[in-house]
Amino acid sequence: MTDVRVVNEQAEQLVGAAETLFAAGVMARSGHANLSARLDGERFLLTPGFVRGLRPGQLATVSLDGRVLEGELSSVSAEIISMHSAIYRARPQVGAVIHTHSPAATAFALAHRPLPCRTEPMLRFGQAEDVPVVPWGPRGSDVSVRGISDVLERRPTTAAVLLANHGLLVFGPDSAATAHLVVAIEESAEAEIAAAAIGGAVDFPEGAVEAVRASIARVSA
Template identity: 80%
Template sequence: MSDSNDTRAQRAGELVEAAQQLFTAGVMSHSGHANLSARLDGERLLLTPGFVRGLTPEQLATVHFDGHVLEGELRSVSAEITAMHAAVYRARPHVGTVIHTHSPCATAYAVAHRPLPCRTEPMLRFGQAETVPVVPWGPRGSDVSVRGITHVLQQHPTAAVLLANHGLLVFGPTPAATAHLLIAIEEGAQAEINATAIGGAVDFPPGAQEAVRTAIARAAS
């Protein structure tokens, strides 16, 4: 039990730091709405409340993938998104964190139903070399929405999806890595929108992903 409690406390601290990182980077919507989760053991996850400005570890709840709250408290507005997070964890066993935001520029792509191309180096470096696909709209937390997320994840080797008419869903191995990727995606979306004023964004040259991986490996050696 002690090991389980230690893991929970560690993950809670990591989620709080990731939430703070998102606000510091300025990628949150005016409302500050977001939900962050971390995978625990079995079919359990640690989930934040719907608004994470000033988040503390005590506010997080331990929830079963089926939505049953095992520890802590969860408002209904947060409980209905458990299925969205669980769908990612079930589809991607290696994923340790899921973050959902209404980041303004990425959400613009979601509202426009436009996939977001990878044309900025930070997106390459932080794990999103593919175009970010769009999941067809469904009411938040509904079977339609969850089936849509699962289907897109089966079709695309992506670390993020745009939820049509809703927002952004990003996933990765740790809270910090997932937050870094989310920031990179929001910056990429903003760069795409800005580039339209000067003729439009341009794709990377062939071999860009391999060149970035080589540079990263060289710096780490």
């Protein structure tokens, strides 16, 4: 069993991540999103479908096989358990998953267009490659989950995917890092759309990824 202290810490971090997303202005007007945090090899915490004003007591504990172990989820929220489970099964190092309908990133999902990595924040926060598109399937369905799993297998280093005609799915080592990447991706999508009006965005020069990593390493040393 996971220590109660660990559960409480993870819950507080999820609440903090939701607050970060709203403060950054990257959420859809509806406030719809779902966030999760891994507790151990078999369980994770999951939010309800709308996270504005989220409180730790609203989180449910669910198993990777789809059972609600503690707390409550509406049928709408329960649909997405398998989507989060697919990430945790495929990526043992992932500690948190965030799904949003962030407007600019969702525009790329609607267009079925990968989001290029052409802003430094995306490099710095863990997405040093294009964000791929997962083919459409009904939310939480076997078709959708298989699509996510297939893309993760083909793209073993991506930390995000666009769900066609739906939204954004981001995953990382913890709730805070994952929220920062959501913000970086949404800002990058906004910049891509704006740059299209003045001739289009331009790729990084060769060696940019290595240069950014070297810069981070120098500061961290």
